[in-house]
Amino acid sequence: MTDETTTIPAGGVAAAEHTRSGQCYRPQVDILEQGDELLLRADVPGTSADQIDVKFEDGALTLHAVVTPRTPANGRYLLREYGVGDFYRTFQVSEVIDAGKISAECRDGVLTLHLPKAEAVKPRKIAVKS
Amino acid sequence: MTIYYNPLNQLRHEMDRLLSGTLGPALEGIWPGALRSQPAVNLWDAGESLKAETELPGVKSEQIDISVLGRELTIRVERPEVVEENVTYHRRERPTGSIHRVLELPCDVKADGVTAEFLNGVLTLTLPKAETAKPRKITVNVNPE
Numbered sequence: 001m002t003d004e005t006t007t008i009p010a011g012g013v014a015a016a017e018h019t020r021s022g023q024c025y026r027p028q029v030d031i032l033e034q035g036d037e038l039l040l041r042a043d044v045p046g047t048s049a050d051q052i053d054v055k056f057e058d059g060a061l062t063l064h065a066v067v068t069p070r071t072p073a074n075g076r077y078l079l080r081e082y083g084v085g086d087f088y089r090t091f092q093v094s095e096v097i098d099a100g101k102i103s104a105e106c107r108d109g110v111l112t113l114h115l116p117k118a119e120a121v122k123p124r125k126i127a128v129k130s
Numbered sequence: 131m132t133i134y135y136n137p138l139n140q141l142r143h144e145m146d147r148l149l150s151g152t153l154g155p156a157l158e159g160i161w162p163g164a165l166r167s168q169p170a171v172n173l174w175d176a177g178e179s180l181k182a183e184t185e186l187p188g189v190k191s192e193q194i195d196i197s198v199l200g201r202e203l204t205i206r207v208e209r210p211e212v213v214e215e216n217v218t219y220h221r222r223e224r225p226t227g228s229i230h231r232v233l234e235l236p237c238d239v240k241a242d243g244v245t246a247e248f249l250n251g252v253l254t255l256t257l258p259k260a261e262t263a264k265p266r267k268i269t270v271n272v273n274p275e
Contacts (some may be wrong), residue, residue: 007165008132018221022140028223028224028225029219029221029223029224030219030221030222030223030224031219031221032214032217032218032219032220032221033218033220034216034217034218035216036215038220041224041226043185043187043251044187044251045186045187045250045251045252046185046250046251046252048250053249070183070252070254071177072174072176072181073176075187076174076175077173078173078174078180079171079172079173079174079233080140080171080172080173080235081171081172082172082184083171084172096234100139108187108188108189108190108250109185109186109187109188109250109251109252110187110188110251119240122246
């Protein structure tokens with residue numbers, strides 16, 4: 001699985017433009033292979049399941065999580081170490097994925113995507129006859 | 131009491147955080163995901179109280195320990211290392227391990243009135259200001275001649 005926005009450091013600003021104003025951030029992810037599926041975990045604090053949009057089209061996996069703004073009423077911070085905004089990231093999935101079986105869940109600000117491998121790429125044990 | 135936003139102070143905080151958070155463990159040997167041991171904090175003045183907010187995705191509320199001593203706010207997260215077997219990592223960017231952040235507050239707060247809310251991986255602390263830190267209106271008496 002490759003990332004289309006590799007040049008931007010983790011936690012940086014995503015490349016895609018949006019019609020909604022405000023900053024858009026690139027979530028930090030873990031991608032791991034476990035048995036017959038790829039597992040993607042993305043840190044999307046401040047969003048709930050109904051605010052996340054996951055799309056898989058032509059081998060491109062797109063995550064977009066809408067974050068409800070939580071800025072102070074007068075917009076002034078005493079200390080501002082991170083920005084609050086939507087999360088957006090696109091991946092080019094090179095592995096053959098069974099798109100119909102992709103499932104997602106979101107808990108405690110972490111989005112987990114299960115991407116099951118298509119039958120064709122699953123390792124098959126071939127019995128050798130003597 | 132009005133607390134002024136000071137960009138120089140902010141820069142100093144940011145440098146402190148970077149040096150102790152990123153370079154500290156980096157010198158002791160790095161492993162993926164363990165770089166952000168000091169979480170970023172946003173702090174603002176909400177009139178009667180101070181609000182502090184930090185993003186702790188994937189953390190359980192029972193793993194968070196918050197304490198206030200004088201003007202010092204400490205946020206600590208004890209997170210056990212999860213060992214996953216039969217797993218191949220393609221990418222590992224998310225921070226792991228324990229978190230410890232000490233923050234100096236700009237004014238006195240009522241330590242026993244501090245409340246914390248943890249929702250969708252965002253921790254929000256409400257720190258009511260101490261009476262001495264609140265603005266006081268002084269009426270000017272005009273003595274009639």
